[in-house]
Amino acid sequence: xxxxxxxxxxxxxxxxxxxxxxxxxxxxxxxxxxxxxxxxxxxxxxxxxxxxxxxxxxxxxxxxxxxxxxxxxxxxxxxxxxxxxxxxxxxxxxxxxxxxxxxxxxxxxxxxxxxxxxxxxxxxxxxxxxxxxxxxxxxxxxxx
Ligand code: HEC
Numbered sequence: 001x002x003x004x005x006x007x008x009x010x011x012x013x014x015x016x017x018x019x020x021x022x023x024x025x026x027x028x029x030x031x032x033x034x035x036x037x038x039x040x041x042x043x044x045x046x047x048x049x050x051x052x053x054x055x056x057x058x059x060x061x062x063x064x065x066x067x068x069x070x071x072x073x074x075x076x077x078x079x080x081x082x083x084x085x086x087x088x089x090x091x092x093x094x095x096x097x098x099x100x101x102x103x104x105x106x107x108x109x110x111x112x113x114x115x116x117x118x119x120x121x122x123x124x125x126x127x128x129x130x131x132x133x134x135x136x137x138x139x140x141x142x143x144x
Contacts, residue, residue, distance in 0.1 A: 022112075023082035029110060031098070031103075031104035031105070032104075035098075035100040035103065035104040036100045036101060038099065039099065040103070042135075044137065044139070045140075054133075055137045058133070058134060063075075065078075066078050066085040066114065067086065067088060071088035071089045072088075072089050083113040083114070085114070085115070088142035092144075093143065093144070094138075094139050094142075094144070095143075099132075099136075102135045102138060103128075103132060106119070106135065107128070107131055109122075118131065
């Protein structure tokens with residue numbers, strides 16, 4: 001009886017401790033090689049004013065609350081997340097992460113985090129074209 005009680009207390013402690021430990025060790029999964037090597041079909045500089053406005057609106061409506069106005073990972077919804085939204089404006093971030101990586105995560109999401117997939121067939125149902133535009137936008141506006 002005593003042992004059972006101790007075990008369940010221990011169990012509860014473990015359960016309580018788990019999220020912090022896993023958030024600490026969490027690493028964003030890496031896209032498979034065939035995505036890493038994809039080239040963004042969108043050149044941000046070649047988008048017309050209307051297309052720029054529309055991708056700004058898309059980011060504002062779907063991404064900003066987590067990734068923040070300036071891409072700092074500090075949106076209003078980010079405060080109590082254990083695994084924080086990626087800061088796109090962290091120095092060196094854009095150089096380290098391929099366009100294909102950003103595309104793949106936005107398409108499919110990152111398991112066990114608040115980052116859900118936005119691709120075709122998800123609740124958000126963005127097209128691949130829209131996601132490439134978001135990737136171009138993120139790298140153009142926020143990268144340092
Ligand atoms: C509800 C919060 C939330 C929203 C909304 C959200 N994200 Fe995220 N995002 C996250 C979190 C949390 C992570 C970190 C995931 C991880 O570390 O595994 C993340 C990670 C990412 C990454 C990871 C890139 C890398 O370095 O591998 C990209 C790209 C990304 N988000 C793009 C977007 C885009 C584009 C949108 C809007 C269409 C969006 N996110 C909306 C929470 C969010």
